[in-house]
Amino acid sequence: MELDMTKGRPLPVLLKFTLPLIVGNMFQQFYNMADTIIVGRFVGAGALAAVGSTGTIMFLINGFAQGVTSGFSILTSQRFGAQDANGVRRSVANGVLLSVIATVILTALCIGVMRPLLGIMNTPEDIFADAYTYIMIISGGIVATVFYNLFSAFLRAVGNSQVPLFFLVFSACLNVVLDLVFIIWFDMGVAGAAFATVVSQAVSAILCGGYIWLKVPTLTPTAGQWKVNASDSKHQLSMGLPMAFQFAITASGGMVMQSAINLFGSDAVAAYTAAGKLEALVEQGMVAMGQAVATYGGQNFGKGDIARIKSGVRAALGAIIVYGMVAAIVVSVGLEPALGIFFAEGVDMAVMMPWARTYMNICAAFFIPLSTIFVFRNVMQGCGYGFLPMMGGFAELVARLVVAVIAMHVGSYALAVFCHPAAWVAAAVFTGVSYVWVMKDIERKREGSGKDLARKI
Secondary structure (H helix, E strand, O other): OOOOOOOOOHHHHHHHHHHHHHHHHHHHHHHHHHHHHHHHHHOOHHHHHHHHHOHHHHHHHHHHHHHHHHHHHHHHHHHHHOOOHHHHHHHHHHHHHHHHHHHHHHHHHHHHHHHHHHHHOOOOHHHHHHHHHHHHHHHHOHHHHHHHHHHHHHHHHOOOOHHHHHHHHHHHHHHHHHHHHHHHHOOOHHHHHHHHHHHHHHHHHHHHHHHHHHHOHHHOOOHHHOOOOHHHHHHHHHHHHHHHHHHHHHHHHHHHHHHHHHOOOHHHHHHHHHHHHHHHHHHHHHHHHHHHHHHHHHHHHHHOOHHHHHHHHHHHHHHHHHHHHHHHHHHHHHHHHHHHHHOOOOOOHHHHHHHHHHHHHHHHOOHHHHHHHHHHHHHHHHOOOOHHHHHHHHHHHHHHHHHHHHHHHHOOHHHHHOHHHHHHHHHHHHHHHHHHHHHHHHHHHHHHHOOOHHHHO
């Protein structure tokens, strides 16, 4: 199921790779959506708000894991494009060892800072205990998050987006079953939702890793390759850490925004959480195209075909802009019926809807600049440029921080939710300009060396 993205018309190649990713990413969103829906309907609106108040922290944890592991897999993608089979396997072994170290550090850090972090984020007192319980269990299961993302990234690096999808669908279904069992049968509340998420993702990681070991010799290291390689570590860390910090910076901005939202009370937090889940679901098409462009860019960079990278970016931008317009219509029309899924019958939807509608209307109007970020950011990362995409995350942070501080000062909910669009516009402009510079820099270096880029990997 490997896909050589250095051949064929760019748009069909990208779409072939993207479509399974869209389905897979949406099912991954169901991990949290299932928690939110079942908690909201069977535990209560307060518990839903508690889970929702940790959403940006969850994004930080998942984003850091996804960023660092995707960065580790870029070397794999480039070597696959350069047809360096031994180098591919060595990069996998080194990526696994680096991920073990990253898991230990990230788990210890998260467990240590969660209680003060929830306090800093203005988490309402009536939901603080449930929020802390939920996020601490998630923090304890970071190992599952890291290794599912790592194994999936390795498979995508060689063009295989179907197998991670299969295992993710299975685990998403398992998550729903475990949510129902833990919450309804064992009456575990928000703790049950957290345990269901961790167990389901652990199953997905085990299945993905087992598949690679048994079925994908291209990605299976030999016994002598299981050691830390200094050269590979330098390359992988130079990509993995900036990508992880990019997510961390973006999530930090999200936590600032969440702090502003929290000031309006648990009803606003619950409505914002439910609307945010719908928005996150439709955004997965943009995320998937970004993942496809990263692999496409990595393979073609490894081959040294810069003209093909540019044509692929143009095709991806056209497709993703159309998707952004359609997504804006879907979330605007579907908000009201979708919102009712998250709450029990006794909840007054007339109270929830104004908060949710304000959020969705403001955000949907800016889906087009949001969609371009994923293309520009990921193609630069696929070509080995990690610093500029990370600075795009910093541009998001500054924009969110400025708008959030003003919103908290004037007490405006509408301005608080505008944090997202402000960040998207800032990042879209920054990454678009950066992409143009990166392409010129690659061409300049290529002309100066007179050699294939693949020899530098």
